[in-house]
Amino acid sequence: MANTTDSRGGSITGRPESSEAASYYFRYIDRVAGGDVLGAMETQAQEMAGFLAGISEEKSLDRYAPGKWSVRQVLNHVNDCERVFFHRAFWFARRLGPSLPGFDEGPCAEVARADECSWVSHVDDFRDTRRASLAFFRNLPADCWSNAGTASDNPFTVRALAYVIVGHASHHAEVLREKYGVRADPRSEV
Numbered sequence: 001m002a003n004t005t006d007s008r009g010g011s012i013t014g015r016p017e018s019s020e021a022a023s024y025y026f027r028y029i030d031r032v033a034g035g036d037v038l039g040a041m042e043t044q045a046q047e048m049a050g051f052l053a054g055i056s057e058e059k060s061l062d063r064y065a066p067g068k069w070s071v072r073q074v075l076n077h078v079n080d081c082e083r084v085f086f087h088r089a090f091w092f093a094r095r096l097g098p099s100l101p102g103f104d105e106g107p108c109a110e111v112a113r114a115d116e117c118s119w120v121s122h123v124d125d126f127r128d129t130r131r132a133s134l135a136f137f138r139n140l141p142a143d144c145w146s147n148a149g150t151a152s153d154n155p156f157t158v159r160a161l162a163y164v165i166v167g168h169a170s171h172h173a174e175v176l177r178e179k180y181g182v183r184a185d186p187r188s189e190v
Contacts, residue, residue, distance in 0.1 A: 080109075
């Protein structure tokens, strides 16, 4: 398998092996085609911009069933999770420690009160969060991609976490299409 190289000529990506994350997370990792996670992250950022731009302020408050998250809450969750996965990647890449605590999405979503923020602020947050993730991963030394640790009692490499970021956003874009009836801008495909 060919690996992508960074500006220093080192190997940075390739697909994560089964030992690089708990099997649960391969539901996200496997959504990412190919072995260029940085390219996938960049492409997804552009495609999501078109997809999210097609959602109105009114539509962003929709829920597909009582007790389910609104569209705003779903995107807020995507943004929160990208931050969590990014933090884990940063922590392990910089060798700050071998483990991190878990993350419970329920209380996090409740405290965020996402429906009180405008839709455009959530869309801007996605764009800015992704921009920060890309800046970090683009500048990550090649030998740090294989650094590993444990979070939520699950093993992760930095490389696997980059794939999880892309796959998790892809998963929730699909949820928005299938359960909420959100349609992408015809110029984009998420």
